[in-house]
Amino acid sequence: MKVKTTRIFVFAVIGIFTFACKNTQTTTTQTGSSQSSDERTSSASTEELEELYWARIDSSRMNFTQADVDFMTNMIGHHAQALIMSDLAPKNNASPEIQILAARIINAQKDEIATMQTWLRDRDQPVPEVHINGLMLMIHGVGDHHDHMNMQGMLTQGQLVELSEAKGEEFDRLFLTYMIEHHQGAVSMVKTLIATDGAVQDEGAFRLATDINVDQITEIERMKLMLRNMSLNEF
Numbered sequence: 001m002k003v004k005t006t007r008i009f010v011f012a013v014i015g016i017f018t019f020a021c022k023n024t025q026t027t028t029t030q031t032g033s034s035q036s037s038d039e040r041t042s043s044a045s046t047e048e049l050e051e052l053y054w055a056r057i058d059s060s061r062m063n064f065t066q067a068d069v070d071f072m073t074n075m076i077g078h079h080a081q082a083l084i085m086s087d088l089a090p091k092n093n094a095s096p097e098i099q100i101l102a103a104r105i106i107n108a109q110k111d112e113i114a115t116m117q118t119w120l121r122d123r124d125q126p127v128p129e130v131h132i133n134g135l136m137l138m139i140h141g142v143g144d145h146h147d148h149m150n151m152q153g154m155l156t157q158g159q160l161v162e163l164s165e166a167k168g169e170e171f172d173r174l175f176l177t178y179m180i181e182h183h184q185g186a187v188s189m190v191k192t193l194i195a196t197d198g199a200v201q202d203e204g205a206f207r208l209a210t211d212i213n214v215d216q217i218t219e220i221e222r223m224k225l226m227l228r229n230m231s232l233n234e235f
Contacts, residue, residue, distance in 0.1 A: 064202040069125050071193045071209065072116040077139050078151050078186055079109040079116075080130045084137060085155070085179060088164055092171040097226065101219075102175070108215065112208070119204050135160045153185015169230070176227045183216040183223075190216075 082105055088094075089102035113130065120127045131138040135157070155163070155178055166174045190213040193199050200206040 064123060064205060065196070065198045067193060067196040067199040068202055068205040069120065069123075071189065071199075071205070072120050073126070073128055073142055074151055075186065075189060075212070076113050076116050076128045076130065077137065078154065078182075078189065079113050080132065080137055080139070081154055081160075082109050082179070082182055084132055084135060084160065085163060085175065085182070088171070089175065092164070092166060093168045094175065095169070095172050098172045098175055101223070101226075105179070105219070112212065115208060119208070135164055151185060152188045153182040155182065173227070173230060176223045176230075180220055180223050180227070183220045186216045187213055187220070 086102035086105045089099045094102065117127050126142045128142045129140045131140060159178060163171070163174050163178060190209050193205075193209055200209055
């Protein structure tokens with residue numbers, strides 16, 4: 001369906017361009033131009049325009065590196081663990097503020113996971129499929145060379161169990177502490193990518209990496225403030 005829709009768009013663009021060319025031909029003829037109609041038509045043939053369009057599309061998809069691919073692949077797993085952590089908030093009697101934060105994290109990171117999967121798919125790269133079962137995170141479709149649990153900021157299984165057993169205010173404090181560390185890991189991953197020679201030349205990779213960086217840093221500061229306020233309220 002995606003390919004069919006894209007081709008319809010291509011032909012629509014070509015049709016508009018061809019119509020404009022025909023109007024130009026009529027105007028030029030009326031003003032006494034000596035250029036032949038055949039020459040003008042051949043310069044804007046449908047086949048040439050379509051070939052040019054697809055060449056540009058292919059070119060735009062060749063500006064990525066293995067570092068970009070690894071970043072997308074790993075960040076999908078990284079985001080998926082944040083979903084596991086955030087999903088515990090309503091179940092563990094988190095405060096309304098923490099539940100709102102957790103819901104925001106779930107919505108944002110689900111959207112970014114889908115965006116990263118699409119980015120990989122559009123470039124004919126292996127696409128990680130996320131499977132969550134309780135506290136267990138399973139990533140399929142990318143082989144064994146991507147160890148998601150060893151990425152920066154990732155919680156160990158023991159820490160996830162600790163978080164899942166905490167309730168109320170204890171959960172709030174532990175959630176903020178662990179999520180700050182988790183977000184800091186994502187920011188470090190972005191910095192590593194940007195520092196890699198040749199990486200983030202792809203427009204989609206650059207936009208996503210910078211969005212993740214800004215969003216995570218903003219949430220880190222918000223969570224630090226929430227954690228400080230919790231400490232002040234104890235006195």
